[in-house]
Amino acid sequence: MRKIAWIIAAALGLSLAGCGGGGGGSSNSNTTVNAPAGASSPATSSGTSSSSNTSNSTPNVLAVDASAVPTAVGPGNTIAVTVTGTGIHNQPMVSVKICTPGTNASTNCSTIPNVIVDTASFGLRLVRSAIPTTTFNALQAETVGSQALAECALFGSGYAWGTVYTADVALSGETAQNLPIHVIGDPALTTAAPTECQAGRLLATTADIGANGILGIGVSPNDCGSACVNGAVSTFYYTTAGVGTAVPLAGQITNPVTQFAQDNNGLILEMAQVSDTGSASAQGTLVFGIDTQTNNALSGTSATLMKTNLNGDFTSTYNGTTQTKTFFDSGSTVLFFPDLSIPIDSSSGYYIPTTTVGRSSTLVGASPSTVSLGFNIANGATLNASGKNAFNNLGIYLSKQFDFGMPFFYGRHVYYGISGTASTGGGAGPYVAYVSN
CATH class of the missing domain: 2.40.70 (Cathepsin D, subunit A; domain 1)
Incomplete structure (x- = not known):
């Protein structure tokens, strides 16, 4: 399988990203090594807008924040x-x-x-x-x-x-x-x-x-x-x-x-929502197993589910372009995606819109149907200067892939079904799924 690749960026402190989803693995057999292409490391944010941005007629409709509440910590899983x-x-x-x-x-x-x-x-x-x-x-x-x-x-x-x-x-x-x-x-x-x-x-x-x-x-x-x-x-x-x-x-x-002896077919990362202006901290729960106990159900939740390859990649479309390397990655500290219509800090790559902008990505082949996933992007320079640590709307420009990093996880239950296993609600792995409320 693939190696791990990271981006380390300075922005009033480091911004670390696990940049996953590279390569072309099979969803049925673990036979191909898949190493993601590393992106360049953004420098310290200067708050200076890039002049290469293009106009976009997309209406600025802000997405509603996800609101799912994490499972209580306590049980052994x-x-x-x-x-x-x-x-x-x-x-x-x-x-x-x-x-x-x-x-x-x-x-x-x-x-x-x-x-x-x-x-x-x-x-x-x-x-x-x-x-x-x-x-x-x-x-x-x-x-x-x-x-x-x-x-x-x-x-x-x-x-x-x-x-x-x-x-x-x-x-x-x-x-x-x-x-x-x-x-x-x-x-x-x-x-x-x-x-x-x-x-x-x-x-x-x-x-x-x-x-x-x-x-x-x-x-x-x-x-x-x-x-x-x-x-x-x-x-x-x-x-x-x-x-x-x-x-x-x-x-x-x-x-x-x-x-694990049990609860070994997958996991759920569940994070509480944070403030749109950033929060000093955030809490969540890692729940092991899927449909193996009462606290890890996928079946019956009406979750959005995507089958993936062995990297966890699936396909989306954004601004009319197909992104075959789309993935949910808690190791990435921001949303990484390509959008030249949003002002970009020329030295760091952070998006720095004057006011928060709303965007959406279409998840192709999702079950029960293709889904439009909305998200918001605020001014990265302002967020970085706030002294806070948890952000649900921080983004950096990256071409040729769509990395739904940690901002995506706040307010959601995000499921990972492991290859070679199965669950009642997800079927055979590998797959990812999420619940937003």
């Missing part, structure tokens, strides 16, 4: 999600417990806070310095044959290089045993990343990434799939000597949800 002042806007964070592998998450455990919830990548990646030494020493280094395993993860503004270990991972009452995880910035890995991985600067610390790790829980079970089983794939798996290697599925960085 729920975990609290928070957006607060991390220095990066719109970062949904959870805490993850890791322990000695094979102990049912009961031995040498440590809870790692401030891990990004990323619905457009697959697998758990933690910065080595964020893992206490006692716990790290209890993890098991993964090997292929007799050689220790490493992995490269490409980002829009750099690359992460680290080792692969197995751990027991607990998220609330759900446990994934013997899970392969990516340990970023492991100082024991003295071999430099292979040349093909060295795109931009090295991302090895919590300061580089803006978090202690990334929890990738999108629609794919793992981050590469059959392509990496069949042979070495550039920019994925290597020995710690820097030599490319094939890796069996069981040894690849794995979506932890797929390894």
Whole structure:
């Protein structure tokens, strides 16, 4: 499957985006590596409008804010999600417990806070310095044959290089045993990343990434799939000597949800709505399983549902242009989409309309029918200067794809049905769905 790619932008602090949805995967088999094309990193917002904008006769009709309320945190298949002042806007964070592998998450455990919830990548990646030494020493280094395993993860503004270990991972009452995880910035890995991985600067610390790790829980079970089983794939798996290697599925960085004993067919990210002028913080709930318990129903909700490929991509149309790389990505801090009719800050790429504008995208092939999805865009320079952390109307120009980032999630329940599983309401995965009220 695809690697993860990120955009890091400075805008009175960093703006971090998990730019998912690249490549051309199959929705039926995990046979193709799909690596999204990285976008350029926007610079600090200057509030200066670009002169390349074109006129648009579209009426400025503001969308009504979504109003769905998150499920209460408490049952074992729920975990609290928070957006607060991390220095990066719109970062949904959870805490993850890791322990000695094979102990049912009961031995040498440590809870790692401030891990990004990323619905457009697959697998758990933690910065080595964020893992206490006692716990790290209890993890098991993964090997292929007799050689220790490493992995490269490409980002829009750099690359992460680290080792692969197995751990027991607990998220609330759900446990994934013997899970392969990516340990970023492991100082024991003295071999430099292979040349093909060295795109931009090295991302090895919590300061580089803006978090202690990334929890990738999108629609794919793992981050590469059959392509990496069949042979070495550039920019994925290597020995710690820097030599490319094939890796069996069981040894690849794995979506932890797929390894739960129950509630393993998907998840729901539910965020409370925030103020249109921004909020200091936001709260939500990550609910595991779909149609497996009373608190995770999709069946009977009248949700809008789209079948996707293994990246989580589906098709939309915007301003008369078809966008085959459309996706719902909680790891993206803004809405990324192409619209030259909205004034754009020339240095950062942020949309900076004088007054808030309303737009809509048509989701093609949605069930029960094609759907028009409305959203609003406010002045990014003004929002960035507010000192707040959670925004439902922040956007950046990006061509050739439509990334519904974190602003889309506020006031919605957003479902991810994992490939190879099924639910009563969603059918066979992979799929995404959402409820707005």
